[in-house]
Amino acid sequence: MKWFTILVLALAIGLATAASPFASSSPDGLERVATDKGFAPRAESREAPLLDYGSDSKLATGLAGFAGTLLVFAIGGAIARAARR
């Protein structure tokens, strides 16, 4: 299980860091529908530490993916260990 975990985590980090900067930046399904049907302006803009995955540059997006994947892994792992006690 240890090697399986390391392998999948490495794959996830690799995808989030190296592949995500080259993912499509077109609006997703809901964003497209919101624009087409005229309710997109209702969305409230927000502040966040890594707003929109640092979409201003490929490097920022990759780093955001790297950090986010590790953070999700850490929180998920902590919950799993805490739940077992």
Added chain:
Amino acid sequence: MHIPDGFLSPEVAAACAVPAIGAVGYGLRRASRELDERRVPLLGVTAAFVFAAQMLNFPVAGGTSGHFLGAALAAILLGPWLAGLVLSVVLVVQSFVFADGGVTALGANVLNMGVIGALVVGGLMVGAQRVLPQRRGAFLAVAGVGAWLAVMAGATATAFELAISGTVPLGTVLPAMLGVHTLIGIGEAVITVAAVSAVMTTRPDVVRALPQGVPA
């Protein structure tokens, strides 16, 4: 499919948060019973993979993209209730760290992209086990159909929440959401089948939904 703040009325947001919190709480109770030593790392690593794969938007028709949701994959690996827990971890981080999905809309997003799809797939897996032959191909086919249905169910729920909020009429938003997610759901099915197939080949023992006797 992340709903931002501003799309839902406070009443709809609250009405979605209640079952979402209930489902996540029940997921935590199931986790304490079901996660043995061997499966503990699976929850974190599934969440990490789902988060990473959700970043990889793929183009669908007409200047639109879609992305993986992961509820089906998580439900097949961990069962539907732990899948809801996995998706809630992903969605909370996305909302608070990346402003992807609203804070008040978090309950709705956990339902739409996590709990609902996971329960659809969980139910489908139980039903399919009774009627389909115990073969690898049949199991993967059900996984793919379940992934597509999970996306369509999430899109349907999103449309209803928007319509009840008074944001957009149901007759306008439902066909539009189902139309675009018909294509996005195919992407979900392809990624889910590929991932489940890879796990079945390497570690069939961690695939919770895999019935005894299905050759990996």
